[in-house]
Amino acid sequence: MPRYDRLKHILRLDPERDSHEIYRLIAAYEFPWDFTRALELALYRTYAVPSIGSLLARTAELTDRSQKRYDDTALLLDAVVEHGFDSRQGRTAIRRINQMHRAYNITNDDMRYVLCTFVVMPKRWLDAFGWRRLTHHELRAVSHYYRTLGQHMGIKEIPRTYEEFEDCLDTYEEAHFGWDEGARKVSDATLDLMASWYPRPLAPLVRGASLALLDDSLLKAFRYAPPTPLARRLTRGALRLRARGVRLLPPRRRPHHARQNPEIKSYPGYPKGYRIADLGTFPATRPVGAPACPVPHHLNEEWGHLNEERGRP
Template identity: 80%
Template sequence: MRRYDRLKEILRLDPERDYAEIYRLSSAYEFPWDMARALELALYRTYAVPSIGNLLARTAELTDRAQKRYDDTALLLDAVVEHGFESDDGRTAVRRINQMHRSYDISNDDMRYVLCTFVVMPKRWLDAYGWRQLTGHEQRATANYYRALGRRMGISGIPESWEEFERCLDDYEAAHFGWDEGARRVSDSTLALMASWYPRPLAPAVRGASLALLDDSLLRAFRYDQPRPLVRKAVRGALRLRARAVRLLPPRRAPHFARQNPEIKGYPGYPSGYRVGDLGTFPGKSGSGGPGGQGRSACPVPHGAGD
């Protein structure tokens, strides 16, 4: 295979019909590392919406159990990518996501905004740091993939196209980004989690590099100091150099999914693997339950109506 043969395969597919396969090929073959980073940033920026960041702080999932929450989120989302919406694991993953979200009073607008970050942030990351940019073909498939996920999550008013997803994201952030003390705790905990994946002496540098990748709207919302210009230039330049190196590599012949990422710490600790149905939290229940003994915890915040 040549470097762009996978892209040729993608372009032969129909983004209106084959969106799940296109998204799988892009995520697991073309950009597995970049997609992981982009989706991390997508979820991270949602903390800057106070209604989201404050809820996450009150659940304590991203402050007291950050690695577990990270693992479960990545594994649940990727189960759908790997196995498809209609597979047993895909259906179970969506059901688990819905069970967790419906245990809390989360507005449809916030849910739709989070969905928008999944659509928009990967393209923006790849435009800046990818070995190639997403094609319009892949953008349409990405929008259709998350429209399908959003429908299964019961979200209403889902944007119709990638461009509408982008406008929805930008408008929502302009209207809602702001300071919240709890959200800042969640942000600090997430930065500490990312630093923990590297040797301890590197932790300050990893935190600094992470902050250097944030845009000014996020820095203002969390009240972080502006990174030094030279640090920003060095971090972003290093990512662009990586992209040039990756462009010279042969195409990936085997898929790489989230469960294979080294930053997923819970999965290797499950002696016999994990069951998708045991991932995540089980608000309102107590006891150890789930792999690793951390899956079920009492719900510390008010439930939504009807729960």
């Protein structure tokens, strides 16, 4: 298969009717590593909104159980990518996400902003560090995919186009980014988690490279000292060099999903599997009047089976 044949196939699909299939091909075949990094940055970015960062600090999930929280988030979101919105696995994953969110008083504006980061940050990451950029056709599909996910989560007033998602994100960040002590603790814990994935002597280098990828608005919100120009050039240059190498590789023939990522470490039962219904947290209470799930997904408890040979579909 020539390098751009999958893109030709994507361009023949309908960006709305086939949005899940297009997103699956993009995330699991074209850019699995890049989408993982971009979505990590998307979620990290939300900490700089004090109402979000302070809530995450109070739950202590990202400070005391960082690895498991990371794993659960990746596995739940990717269950929908792998199996689709109408699958039992996808419905179970969305129900779990909704049950966790409905345990807290999270505003619709904050929920919509987080959704916007999932649409915008992968595009911006690929513009800077991808082996190719997303086409307008693909951006329409990505926007429709996340609009559908947002509807399943009960989010209201969701943007329709990529441009609307981007404008919503930029406007919200300009109005709400700011300092919060709890959010800084969550940020530090996340940077420490990322550094823990590599040999200990490399931890300072990984943390420095992570900071070098942050824009000035994030650095200011968390009160980090700006990285040196050399650190930024080296980090971003290395990512661009990687992209040139990937462009020369043959296209991926098997999908790569989040459960295959080496960063997923919480489940010693691999390769036996995990239950999607058991992922995440199970808060004892939720705000008065808040439903466990805002939309009527079926109660499913599906196994997220893993192949005995890690890395196989």
